[in-house]
Amino acid sequence: MQQAVSSPAVAAPSRGRPMPMVAKLAYRNLFHDRLSLVVTLVGIVFSVVLIAVQFGLYIGSEVRIAAMLDQTRGDLWVIPYGTKSFDDPTFLEGQVKHPVLSTPGIASVEELVAGFVGWRRPQGGTTAALLVGSDTTTNTSLPWDIVQGSIRDLAAPSAVAVDRTYFEELGIKGIGDRAEINGTAVTVTTVTDNIRSFTTLPYVFTSLVMARTLLGTSPDLSSYAVVKVAPGHEIEDVRKALITRFAPSQAGQTPDAEILTHQEFRKRSLNRWLFETGAGAALITGAALGLIVGVVIVAQTLYSSTKDHLNEFATLRALGASAGYIIKVILMQAVLSAIIGYILGIMLSLVVIWASRNDPSLLIIMTPNLAALLFVLTVGMCVFAAVCAIFKVIRIDPAVVFSR
Amino acid sequence: MAEEPMLEAKNIVKYLGEGAAQVQALKGVNLDLMPGELTLLMGPSGSGKTTLLSILGCILSPNSGMLTLARHTATGMSPEQLADLRRQHVGFVFQSYNLVPTLTAAENIMLALDLRGAPPSEAPALAAKALQQVGLSHRAHANPSKLSGGEKQRVSIARALAGSPSVILADEPTAALDSENGKGVMALLAQVAKDASRAVLVVTHDHRTLSYADRLIRIEDGRIVGRARRRAAPKNLSSQSQPVA
Numbered sequence: 001m002q003q004a005v006s007s008p009a010v011a012a013p014s015r016g017r018p019m020p021m022v023a024k025l026a027y028r029n030l031f032h033d034r035l036s037l038v039v040t041l042v043g044i045v046f047s048v049v050l051i052a053v054q055f056g057l058y059i060g061s062e063v064r065i066a067a068m069l070d071q072t073r074g075d076l077w078v079i080p081y082g083t084k085s086f087d088d089p090t091f092l093e094g095q096v097k098h099p100v101l102s103t104p105g106i107a108s109v110e111e112l113v114a115g116f117v118g119w120r121r122p123q124g125g126t127t128a129a130l131l132v133g134s135d136t137t138t139n140t141s142l143p144w145d146i147v148q149g150s151i152r153d154l155a156a157p158s159a160v161a162v163d164r165t166y167f168e169e170l171g172i173k174g175i176g177d178r179a180e181i182n183g184t185a186v187t188v189t190t191v192t193d194n195i196r197s198f199t200t201l202p203y204v205f206t207s208l209v210m211a212r213t214l215l216g217t218s219p220d221l222s223s224y225a226v227v228k229v230a231p232g233h234e235i236e237d238v239r240k241a242l243i244t245r246f247a248p249s250q251a252g253q254t255p256d257a258e259i260l261t262h263q264e265f266r267k268r269s270l271n272r273w274l275f276e277t278g279a280g281a282a283l284i285t286g287a288a289l290g291l292i293v294g295v296v297i298v299a300q301t302l303y304s305s306t307k308d309h310l311n312e313f314a315t316l317r318a319l320g321a322s323a324g325y326i327i328k329v330i331l332m333q334a335v336l337s338a339i340i341g342y343i344l345g346i347m348l349s350l351v352v353i354w355a356s357r358n359d360p361s362l363l364i365i366m367t368p369n370l371a372a373l374l375f376v377l378t379v380g381m382c383v384f385a386a387v388c389a390i391f392k393v394i395r396i397d398p399a400v401v402f403s404r
Numbered sequence: 405m406a407e408e409p410m411l412e413a414k415n416i417v418k419y420l421g422e423g424a425a426q427v428q429a430l431k432g433v434n435l436d437l438m439p440g441e442l443t444l445l446m447g448p449s450g451s452g453k454t455t456l457l458s459i460l461g462c463i464l465s466p467n468s469g470m471l472t473l474a475r476h477t478a479t480g481m482s483p484e485q486l487a488d489l490r491r492q493h494v495g496f497v498f499q500s501y502n503l504v505p506t507l508t509a510a511e512n513i514m515l516a517l518d519l520r521g522a523p524p525s526e527a528p529a530l531a532a533k534a535l536q537q538v539g540l541s542h543r544a545h546a547n548p549s550k551l552s553g554g555e556k557q558r559v560s561i562a563r564a565l566a567g568s569p570s571v572i573l574a575d576e577p578t579a580a581l582d583s584e585n586g587k588g589v590m591a592l593l594a595q596v597a598k599d600a601s602r603a604v605l606v607v608t609h610d611h612r613t614l615s616y617a618d619r620l621i622r623i624e625d626g627r628i629v630g631r632a633r634r635r636a637a638p639k640n641l642s643s644q645s646q647p648v649a
Binding site: 320 | 457463464490502563
């Protein structure tokens, strides 16, 4: 019989650890049809960017809503009963500072006064603003991110601090400009950078005394009391003591004040603006839509790619590949698509975030946790999208290889 | 002591289709494949050749009868058990080669080795050796689209040999080839069949392949209608050749 002709040259084994065949097959299948790969990646990138922007806006909204609370860093907040958020201020009944200070376990208490005011621009016309007054001699946390002037400057009569991103809305150009709040003349002595409210109303900071004057309220009333617990005392114990102190005089009556921890007030504020208004739900819905679009596009292209390679999968099955082996190939294709799509998507998302940095109305924040969540979502989305392709491929009859 | 068959099919019956369209494709087929032999299975279209090949290759299960492959009883196995059995003991050569177009010649063989559980670190060397045996070392890194029909079929044979299965089943391996390449492929299969640890069955219409056969089996209408031995079985098979891969 004729002998096979052998060549002396033998293909040398590749050096190093070879790529697993499952990964190699998945990679080659994926890159075999470039157009299909491009469509898949466009779908994933679109999805990643949409989810990143929506969740980034959500985190940005959280930061803005909770900024005032996070900045003051109180352990406990004494607030008017039923207050839904910091930006929804009323006044506590009566004097609160001394009752709080006389409670055991208190390190300090800071009174804050907040209220809506009318800001009359120097050029005429009025806009609403949220006035925040704090003791500028003891408080060093409000306002923050000061770019001109100082907190101490707010101790001057009629002095206010405004944010430079609101200059146009407030009709001013910088330090020394004058305007009117509720008919009283004020002077800008301090300027902050990018302290913006979620509600879009400009914050105007001033001293406690000036705030009470401008709001026309009694000199001992305040909107909030920010409490710091003394070292060695439990926050919960101090809270119980404060609840007892502010309890109504008669049983069955509603108390005038609530005592919340920092986290409770934060959560209540976020709940108020993100969920009761539907803003957060809209952002989450946008992210969910991004996820759905991604799943649909990836599922369609992966299914199409699997159909294109059905003969090869049937051959693999005929050669004895287990269903698990073939599923691994499909899943590997999905995961490879996810990784490539994620890298491109996260890069594009960072570009979008960078491009929006000069728009004060947009605060999109990318955090390491969000980036990790996006990766998990992207891989999960692609794996979920692979289900249709897997169902198709595990039903292949390997006998078809003989009819081709 | 008598040689044990590598593959033994007893009274295989297979129905295809359902209801009124059901046909009996195989009507009690008995067949065995002996080690060191190349057996040709010939018959007209619709005679049941492909159905029999699918059953012998553990791709289809018979409705009744018994199939023993390398001392394993395949009858009654689940699809995954059958896949495991054919992965370990059967090598296929297809009419249309069925090489994975996105992998090179060497990678196609490495894929078969991977399926058979060969260590990844050894797969490149084993694939290179298999390609050398079919005379295609110089085409190891070529994609199937760059190979001629004859080269593709040689790669397909190298893939079938990878992992040293007990039985090689070839479905019309020369049908898509010209005369010269057809002869080359049959010569290669005949050489492969010299290995005493392996049996080769070739399903074919091509009468030019007759000269390579040790045995001929003719099937018609789902029944074996003729058997012939073209040459005596070698007395000392193990001394005839070395395993190809």
